[in-house]
Amino acid sequence: xxxxxxxxxxxxxxxxxxxxxxxxxxxxxxxxxxxxxxxxxxxxxxxxxxxxxxxxxxxxxxxxxxxxxxxxxxxxxxxxxxxxxxxxxxxxxxxxxxxxxxxxxxxxxxxxxxxxxxxxxxxxxxxxxxxxxxxxxxxxxxxxxxxxxxxxxxxxxxxxxxxxxxxxxxxxxxxxxxxxxxxxxxxxxxxxxxxxxxxxxxxxxxxxxxxxxxxxxxxxxxxxxxxxxxxxxxxxxxxxxxxxxxxxxxxxxxxxxxxxxxxxxxxxxxxxxxxxxxxxxxxxxxxxxxxxxxxxxxxxxxxxxxxxxxxxxxxxxxxxxxxxxxxxxxxxxxxxxxxxxxxxxxxxxxxxxxxxxxxxxxxx
Numbered sequence: 001x002x003x004x005x006x007x008x009x010x011x012x013x014x015x016x017x018x019x020x021x022x023x024x025x026x027x028x029x030x031x032x033x034x035x036x037x038x039x040x041x042x043x044x045x046x047x048x049x050x051x052x053x054x055x056x057x058x059x060x061x062x063x064x065x066x067x068x069x070x071x072x073x074x075x076x077x078x079x080x081x082x083x084x085x086x087x088x089x090x091x092x093x094x095x096x097x098x099x100x101x102x103x104x105x106x107x108x109x110x111x112x113x114x115x116x117x118x119x120x121x122x123x124x125x126x127x128x129x130x131x132x133x134x135x136x137x138x139x140x141x142x143x144x145x146x147x148x149x150x151x152x153x154x155x156x157x158x159x160x161x162x163x164x165x166x167x168x169x170x171x172x173x174x175x176x177x178x179x180x181x182x183x184x185x186x187x188x189x190x191x192x193x194x195x196x197x198x199x200x201x202x203x204x205x206x207x208x209x210x211x212x213x214x215x216x217x218x219x220x221x222x223x224x225x226x227x228x229x230x231x232x233x234x235x236x237x238x239x240x241x242x243x244x245x246x247x248x249x250x251x252x253x254x255x256x257x258x259x260x261x262x263x264x265x266x267x268x269x270x271x272x273x274x275x276x277x278x279x280x281x282x283x284x285x286x287x288x289x290x291x292x293x294x295x296x297x298x299x300x301x302x303x304x305x306x307x308x309x310x311x312x313x314x315x316x317x318x319x320x321x322x323x324x325x326x327x328x329x330x331x332x333x334x335x336x337x338x339x340x341x342x343x344x345x346x347x348x349x350x351x352x353x354x355x356x357x358x359x360x361x362x363x364x
Contacts, residue, residue: 084119091124130171144185244353260356264360291317293326296347
């Protein structure tokens with residue numbers, strides 16, 4: 001057995017040392033803060049808690065240990081916020097508001113606007129949208145013009161229908177129109193941080209309403225570089241799926257006139273080995289062609305069926321009768337979101353949304 005220490009995990013952002021530091025800061029800011037109660041609640045059962053559970057437990061413990069009304073507690077936490085020095089740890093301040101402030105809507109929304117400057121309130125604002133969507137989105141539309149880029153980003157990120165790790169906003173999944181004004185207000189934002197959120201928000205919508213997003217983007221001036229970047233990032237899922245209207249929007253609308261081959265090597269791999277894909281694409285056209293090249297791996301699942309995943313390869317301009325040679329490699333390893341299983345894995349070459357060649361490798 002190795003004596004080497006385990007590598008740090010994300011949940012260790014909330015470890016005993018962190019909690020004790022938070023306790024000391026709160027005790028200095030609020031003399032009636034019960035540091036003993038706080039530490040008992042956060043340290044008991046610590047090892048069994050996930051990252052998000054540790055974050056939430058910090059909010060629960062603060063509520064138990066800090067005397068006063070909800071508003072008084074928030075004002076105390078506003079003094080704590082600049083002292084935390086860690087953007088993710090600071091999200092517990094937003095979680096406190098989301099957990100204990102739902103009955104005080106306007107005050108809580110203003111508290112989230114303040115706290116998001118220290119740690120994003122993108123998760124914490126969602127219960128307020130679920131409770132009163134019209135009222136919450138009215139506030140977010142105001143935030144879209146805030147001087148602070150983190151507040152402007154929150155207007156978009158907090159209202160994403162399918163925010164990872166966040167509560168699903170089912171009403172906006174069904175009808176994304178209510179956030180359109182926010183996205184339109186932010187699409188020309190000076191901050192890439194904000195514009196990236198707009199693109200991710202739109203990509204969320206494409207999973208349920210692709211035509212809605214494409215109609216919106218077709219009205220934009222995509223000759224402007226930053227708008228074209230947002231649009232391409234927003235349509236990344238549609239492009240990988242070969243959606244004809246999305247491909248046309250970016251000049252990939254015509255079926256590629258090519259012959260192509262694809263080779264996967266080595267033909268047999270073990271978990272942890274590197275897979276190399278080699279493609280040769282030759283034009284059969286008299287004109288230059290713009291190509292969106294992707295590859296698709298059909299992963300074997302535990303039940304013996306396969307599920308495909310599309311990977312972006314490159315965008316290329318292929319001259320008339322020209323040839324393009326491509327190579328791509330990746331290590332076959334397990335992820336939290338994907339486990340590999342032994343068996344034959346098909347690999348396909350996709351060009352402008354069309355599958356044009358295939359190969360395979362065996363894992364096991």
